Amino acid sequence: MQKRNVGFELSVYDSLDELSEEDQLLMNAAVEARKNAYAPYSNFKVGAAVLMSTGEIVIGSNQENASYPSGLCAERVAVFQAGALYPGIPITAIAISASSQNYKVNRPAAPCGNCRQSIAEYEQKQEGTIRLLMMGEIGQVYNCNAIAELLPLGFDNSYL
Ligand code: THU
DSSP: OOOOOOOOOOEEESSGGGSOHHHHHHHHHHHHHHTTOBOTTTOEEEEEEEEETTSOEEEEEOBOOSSGGGOBOHHHHHHHHHHHHSTTOOEEEEEEEEEESSSOOOSOOOOOHHHHHHHHHHHHHHTSOOEEEEEOSSSOEEEESOGGGGSTTOOOGGGO
16 A cells, blocks of 8 residues: 555735736736626625636636526636637636625635536646636635646546
């Protein structure tokens, strides 16, 4: 028997100001996108901004539904839109920003399991990593260098 470490290194920034200008711009696009969230059931609004290798930014926000599972997270709205608009163009990074009407979200929100799986598919398709920036409404920002790191031992098409 051997033990294998499948953990990863997270970069933690104390505030948005510590990020590069390009990353601040991407996170600000996610904050803007958040305003178009349709979240009457959870009151939890999420914005996502996808940076393409060409420099284009594609945004998304969570869109809820009275039939709860029919809604979709911000990350998947944005990533699917990026795939639909720019097929074949690699995704460089995704910024995520979360807020709530019930309290001040003061820590980063990481993508849910379904979103990790969906983004991982794009990472594999483009054969290149997708960097993730995560933030609440205020406070620290997390940087993760690849979505696969957030989904250790993930299932992918190499099994099919
Ligand atoms: N949500 C996202 O959009 N992204 C996440 O990473 C976590 C959760 C949405 C789904 C739902 O509309 C609301 O937040 C509460 O779960």
